[in-house]
Amino acid sequence: MWKKEEPSGLVGGLVAMNILHLNNEKSWRGGERQTLLLAAGLRARGIGSVIACRSDGPLARKALEAGVPVRAIPGNNLGAGLALPRLAREFDLIHCHTGRGHSLAALTAPGYRKPFLATRRVDFLPRRGWFNRYKFQRAAQVVCISQFIANQLAAWGVAPERMCVIRSAVPMPAPGLLTPVHRAAVRTRLGIGPGTKLVGNIAALVGHKDQATLLRAAKGLIARRRDVRFVILGDGELRGALLAQRRELELEEAVLMPGFIPQAEQWLAAFDVFVISSCMEGLGSIVLDAFAAGVPVAATAGGGLPELVRDGETGLLVPVGDHAGLAEAMLRLLEEAELAERLRTAARDWVQRERSVEAMVQAYLQLYARLLSR
Structure with a gap:
């Protein structure tokens, strides 16, 4: 190397x-x-x-x-x-x-x-x-x-x-972006109630971001947890194809796709889990933003992502294209509170110190x- x-x-x-x-x-x-x-x-x-x-x-x-x-x-x-x-x-x-x-x-x-x-x-x-x-x-x-x-x-x-x-x-987020008030405001804008778990993805809708795998993972997770909703923030050339896949998987109510949101990283603290499903990725700087916001991360091992998401240390990592593994990783972060807290704390400390x-x-x-x- x-x-x-x-x-x-x-x-x-x-x-x-x-x-x-x-x-x-x-x-x-x-x-x-x-x-x-x-x-x-x-x-x-x-x-x-x-x-x-x-x-x-x-x-x-x-x-x-x-x-x-x-x-x-x-x-x-x-x-x-x-x-x-x-x-x-x-x-x-x-x-x-x-x-x-x-x-x-x-x-x-x-x-x-x-x-x-x-x-x-x-x-x-x-x-x-x-x-x-x-x-x-x-x-x-x-x-x-x-x-x-x-x-x-x-x-x-x-x-x-x-x-x-x-x-x-990435810069550390302003304290006001991490408050319960801000979190509630973002979730209200998305129509997400206080008792619902929210998993978020922020990425362009292009091939190497592989939201097709994410949608299949969402289908698997929602079959096990009916209280989970997803939001994919971004736009791109595959929007039509992904909307069609969402419809085929009967996820139209469970997966929100509002399009491109300016300064979408300011919405991160409203997520219970951040997920990235890329098959190729130079680094994935949005993951750094998720770390900085204190949101636990589930990711695929595409490109440079393993340099950020160290499995079991700063997040959970699964092979590229493994929708079942990605669903399981998200489920663990939602259900294993001690694990999620340990990972998000370590990730936030690391990004503040090293990035x-x-x-x-x-x-x-x-x-x-x-x-x-x-």
């Missing part, structure tokens, strides 16, 4: 750094949230950080609300490719937060002659071909958010010296300094 952790620790001479964060996705998912957390954290330390993104997307709006400057780039590849070289010349370092941004930076690098790094957040292998080989060779550094991703890229052919691991982080935004920002600062000192 290849392993290289980026060292933490502040370094001197960083105040003059000016970083451009490139993220031209049109949606708001975990990667966009991590982009904003990092940029805002850097600015809080006096480091120049600007986000280059689509002007009509949620990242631009949320960045401005957080006090992070935004530079608009077109959503189409041609327009973004033309705009990036002019924009990049104003900065010391370009940080690409998406695969598409990585490709754009590699294509246009001769036009701005500044170093760039790329954060890799997905666990599927890049396609074979000269351009993908070129773009990984061109990046000054590839940051992997999990050891699983780093191992995948090493096996694919990325040179170990070009990679390091800096894991995603703080401050630690992530510190690790990136160390990396930026190393790249700019070359």
